[in-house]
Amino acid sequence: MGLIGKLFGGRPPENEVFLGLRSRALNVTAAALGLESDRQAPIYGVIMETGYPEAVATLVCLGDGTVSLYLSTGGGVIGGGQHESVREAGFEMLSITNRYAQEFISACTPVSTFGLPGTGDVFFYLLANGAVHRTKCREDALAAQSDPFSALFNNCHAVLSEVRKVEESR
Secondary structure, eight states, X not given: OOHHHHHHXXXXXXXXXXXXXXXXXXXXXXXXXXOOOOXXXXXXXEXXXXXXXXXXXXXXXXXXXXXXXXXXXXOEESOGGGSHHHHHHHHHHHHHHHHTHHHHHHTSEEESOOOOOOTTEEEEEEEETTEEEEEEEEHHHHHTTOSTTHHHHHHHHHHXXXXXXXXXXX
């Protein structure tokens, strides 16, 4: 963090690698993943971003088994989906999300630009039907189970738990 950031607060600038990986994830198509998007499983990717005072954490779960966690300050976990427990948690989260795909997609707005969440905000990006759909939630409301996206928040955190277990066993 620069001197101005230290004096006046705020988060450090985002890492270029983070921005590149994030952009690739947000712009990936079902075809690029070797998937067919269909009516029964239109959501082929879920990206949950959480804004913290010091960074943004981006969880990426894609229908090809990709699971990664990017941190805006650098670092994270790339290739978590190579571990069976993480990959299965990602597939389970996507399966549950697709059971309620129409409700989730209807509650979102199609977007083509991808700003970062502020502190305490959570963005859910749903990759579906050739578009990116986003909703903005408050982390405290999600954690209190008082937001319609709380179930998705919980399922994403189940994936994060599997990522943590794998990382801790290394």
